[in-house]
Amino acid sequence: MRLFVAIDLPDALAASVADAQARFDDPAGLRFTDPAQAHVTLSFLGAVDEGRLDEVERAVASGVDTADVGPFEATVGGFGVFPSLDYISVVWTGVRQGTAELNRLHDSLQTELTPLGFEPDDHAFTPHVTLARMDDARGKETVQRVVREEDPTVGSFRAEEVRLKRSELTPDGPAYSTVESFAL
Numbered sequence: 596m597r598l599f600v601a602i603d604l605p606d607a608l609a610a611s612v613a614d615a616q617a618r619f620d621d622p623a624g625l626r627f628t629d630p631a632q633a634h635v636t637l638s639f640l641g642a643v644d645e646g647r648l649d650e651v652e653r654a655v656a657s658g659v660d661t662a663d664v665g666p667f668e669a670t671v672g673g674f675g676v677f678p679s680l681d682y683i684s685v686v687w688t689g690v691r692q693g694t695a696e697l698n699r700l701h702d703s704l705q706t707e708l709t710p711l712g713f714e715p716d717d718h719a720f721t722p723h724v725t726l727a728r729m730d731d732a733r734g735k736e737t738v739q740r741v742v743r744e745e746d747p748t749v750g751s752f753r754a755e756e757v758r759l760k761r762s763e764l765t766p767d768g769p770a771y772s773t774v775e776s777f778a779l
């Protein structure tokens with residue numbers, strides 16, 4: 596099964612995420628994520644044998660506990676891309692408030708999960724919500740213009756738990772389900 600650790604945005608922000616996506620005027624080559632599944636990924640684990648689920652859950656629980664982060668307010672807004680505006684693979688909205696807490700959670704989870712054989716990130720952690728993936732460069736100029744010229748506030752929410760999530764690839768895109776929740 597494919598697993599990742601995340602903080603979900605509340606359902607109430609799905610419409611705001613969709614509004615942010617609509618600013619891109621649906622350019623060719625851009626594949627939007629489902630606003631109802633919006634989240635901030637803290638750690639992507641990838642394919643995990645089901646027999647390892649208990650040790651992964653223990654590591655995530657320990658990482659959340661060690662981070663010593665209580666419930667916090669987060670604000671999401673603005674636009675960015677990975678890896679750069681010249682070569683766009685992911686379009687995202689960033690976290691404006693709550694980054695210190697998210698960084699502590701990310702770092703603590705990396706500390707707990709790396710000894711289990713999960714590769715640490717090979718890039719700096721940038722708390723974000725993925726809005727779209729760019730399959731090809733046909734809409735590149737549109738994306739570049741919107742990212743440079745627009746700075747929306749998507750919304751705010753109270754982060755109260757971290758979730759271990761399962762990702763199932765379907766013909767309609769990934770479907771996410773919560774395996775376990777860990778209170779902050």
